[in-house]
Amino acid sequence: MFAIRQYELGPASTLLFEEVPDPTPGPGQVRLTVAAAGVHLVDTTIRKGAFGPVDLPMTPGREVAGVVTSTGPEVSSEWLGRRVVVHLGMASGGYAELAVAAVESLHPLPDDVSFEAAVAMIGTGRTVVGVLGTAGLTADDVVLVTSAAGGMGALFVQEARNVGARVIGLASGAKLDHVVGNGADAAIDYTRAGWSDGLKDITVVLDGVGGEVGTAALGTLGVGGRAIIYGWASGKATDTSVDNLYPKSLTATVALGPGLMRRGLRTLEEESMAGLASGRFVPLINPPFALRDAAKAHEALESRATVGKVVLKP
DSSP, X not given: OEEEEEOSSSSGGGEEEEEOOOOOOOTTEEEEEEEEEEEOHHHHHHHHTTTSXXXXXXXXXXXXXXXXXXXXXXXXXXXXXXXXXEEOTTOOOOSBSEEEEEGGGOEEOOTTSOHHHXXXXXXXXXXXXXXXXXHOOOTTOEEEETTTTBHHHHHHHHHHHHTTOEEEEEEOTTXXXXXXXXXXXXXXXXXXXXXXXXXXXXXXXXXXXXXXXXXXXXXXXXXXXXXXXOOOTTSSXXXXXXXXXXXXXXXXXXXXXXXXXXXXXXXXXXXXXXHHHHTSOOOOBOOOEEGGGHXXXXXXXXXXXXXXXXXXXX
């Protein structure tokens, strides 16, 4: 099979397209023919070594969808031929034509759910569900979503509309049209000087960008407003010092880490996939990259040139 291999930590150019031996499923495992593999911002962090130590060489990729074509010992043959999606955890192996996964981690897919949509929801979607559980959006809210054209941001915009809230999305350039098309009441270009001028009385900020954008978004909150922080893609966390929170009695909550894990990842995955099947969530998907172009996919994601979830197609 062909797969992406990485022999050293570093830039996207360390991701190499090579022919490697087919993997063999062990006890309690299945092998699937990969139809779509998800690319997450965390993948770029792992690639650079900033997420902690990794064993090299490796095949990156933690989110895959496809068809089960082989089973290992102790696995029912009933799995053969089934369409599935799976999050591999911190294990690698998703950027490949074939991948091995534990049978208990699989989620069967209905025939009317595409592999691309499934892989867009298994990891990104479970995080979205966890963050939304913390946010507790209601019809009375006015919600500001940073990075509203991203894989997570697009789903936040949808859920805000689902509950009847007003929602404003931040994006840039041509992405603004995607934000409005996804249901936002308004889209604002955060690269424009003074973009937050005139914005006030926002009740909830969903912030995954941090830095200057996150801090400016925090300033749009009205009295008693709440900031839900789920990352800092800018490389710097939003300034949630007492000086920024006290004047308007704001609250800031980090929705990742132990708070996200409290409900259990499997439960979050199941709710995410159920939301996909019911139409509650419709993931925004960037035009897929070929597997051999994984390095280009990483570069595009890191430079914010993508819209929605980034997916590889073997």
